Amino acid sequence: MNSPRREFARRAAEATCRSCRNPGLRPVLDLGETPRSDGLLPADAEPGTEALRPLELSWCPDCTLVQILESRPREELFGADYPYFSSFSRDLMSHARDNAHRLIAERRLDDSSFVVELASNDGSLLANFAERNIRVLGIDPAPRQVQASIERGVPALEEFFDLALARKLRDRHGAADVIVANNVLAHVSDLDGFVDGIACLLSDDGIASIEFPYLAELLDHVEFDTIYHEHLCYYSLESVSNLLEGRGLRVIDVHRLAIHGGSLRITVGREGRPSPAVAKLRKDESIRGLGTLASVSDFAAQVRSLRQELIELLHARKAAGRRIAAYGAAAKGTMLLNAIGAGPDLVEAAYDRNPHKHGRLLPGVRIPVLPAERLRQDPPDDLLILPWNFKEEIMRQESDFHDAGGRFIIPIPSPRVV
Numbered sequence: 001m002n003s004p005r006r007e008f009a010r011r012a013a014e015a016t017c018r019s020c021r022n023p024g025l026r027p028v029l030d031l032g033e034t035p036r037s038d039g040l041l042p043a044d045a046e047p048g049t050e051a052l053r054p055l056e057l058s059w060c061p062d063c064t065l066v067q068i069l070e071s072r073p074r075e076e077l078f079g080a081d082y083p084y085f086s087s088f089s090r091d092l093m094s095h096a097r098d099n100a101h102r103l104i105a106e107r108r109l110d111d112s113s114f115v116v117e118l119a120s121n122d123g124s125l126l127a128n129f130a131e132r133n134i135r136v137l138g139i140d141p142a143p144r145q146v147q148a149s150i151e152r153g154v155p156a157l158e159e160f161f162d163l164a165l166a167r168k169l170r171d172r173h174g175a176a177d178v179i180v181a182n183n184v185l186a187h188v189s190d191l192d193g194f195v196d197g198i199a200c201l202l203s204d205d206g207i208a209s210i211e212f213p214y215l216a217e218l219l220d221h222v223e224f225d226t227i228y229h230e231h232l233c234y235y236s237l238e239s240v241s242n243l244l245e246g247r248g249l250r251v252i253d254v255h256r257l258a259i260h261g262g263s264l265r266i267t268v269g270r271e272g273r274p275s276p277a278v279a280k281l282r283k284d285e286s287i288r289g290l291g292t293l294a295s296v297s298d299f300a301a302q303v304r305s306l307r308q309e310l311i312e313l314l315h316a317r318k319a320a321g322r323r324i325a326a327y328g329a330a331a332k333g334t335m336l337l338n339a340i341g342a343g344p345d346l347v348e349a350a351y352d353r354n355p356h357k358h359g360r361l362l363p364g365v366r367i368p369v370l371p372a373e374r375l376r377q378d379p380p381d382d383l384l385i386l387p388w389n390f391k392e393e394i395m396r397q398e399s400d401f402h403d404a405g406g407r408f409i410i411p412i413p414s415p416r417v418v
């Protein structure tokens with residue numbers, strides 16, 4: 001009989017890298033059978049409704065890309081029940097506005113320019129260009145988000161972006177001066193089609209501005225709850241450069257951002273001298289050994305101990321008579337609660353501001369999602385902040401809860417009570 005560990009090693013060895021296409025990945029971290037992170041369930045869902053799938057993190061010895069093994073049909077992940085709307089977070093909205101205004105100034109965009117956003121969601125970023133009379137087009141596979149975008153006056157197509165679509169767009173609308181692709185690169189299963197599509201649609205001197213969660217942050221802050229089936233790849237500057245350079249594009253500038261627990265924003269073009277920041281970050285990565293097998297293996301060991309520490313903390317507080325609830329019914333929270341096996345007997349509800357989620361259940365652990373306003377009517381004693389990347393915003397919004405004696409539990413990078 002084969003052990004799960006040996007089976008994982010075998011599956012990794014048989015897998016092909018999503019970026020460089022070389023076979024033979026190495027196993028890093030087995031997160032077990034987990035549900036789809038964004039797939040909220042109706043309140044009356046029968047037991048076993050949610051499919052549980054293996055979630056296994058692996059590493060490519062050729063291009064250093066960290067990636068999960070399992071792929072699910074992309075249509076399954078971004079369909080009509082995809083619940084995430086950008087405009088529900090004020091911090092995200094102001095980040096989008098700053099990003100747009102920076103691009104308008106740096107690229108001297110005007111009414112003759114054309115800006116395309118991949119994974120444009122509800123159009124909240126593109127709206128900042130549109131209000132300056134810049135021609136925009138959003139591409140997103142999620143129908144409700146595309147509808148919301150069109151309703152706010154930002155044209156959008158309900159499509160997955162690939163080379164075939166890029167050719168059609170270029171024929172119909174001309175080349176893009178700027179392509180924005182934020183928080184989508186990690187989700188792309190057809191990396192060839194996506195990157196070739198960007199190369200095809202971009203004008204000769206155009207740039208793509210791409211943001212993605214940074215591998216260094218995932219490892220340094222033990223952000224294991226950002227690993228889920230929708231996030232196929234976890235990039236360093238080195239591994240993303242390897243991806244682009246094979247396809248006629250290069251990284252010409254890089255910035256570190258605080259958003260989403262720590263991201264990189266890269267500026268990508270066909271040519272142009274890379275800024276000193278690119279060489280510096282590549283050097284920093286090399287010095288610290290980011291993306292080596294040793295660095296990802298250390299991370300895996302830290303995840304195992306964090307999970308243990310958090311579940312012990314919650315049980316201890318519950319045993320002391322405290323009622324515990326969670327804040328934020330987002331993907332991360334689903335992964336975190338499933339990873340520690342905390343059901344409604346331990347965490348009684350998950351409060352959220354998004355009305356699309358109310359009355360539903362987090363998959364796997366089956367914790368009910370309630371409107372954030374209900375928190376004031378019947379407050380628990382402890383509030384576990386699941387979207388810890390927005391913890392400042394949440395603690396500000398819910399300061400009454402804290403003033404009345406409630407406590408926040410921040411789970412990551414190591415569990416603490418404030």
Ligand SMILES: [Zn+2]
Nearest residue numbers: 017020060063
């Ligand atoms: Zn590779």
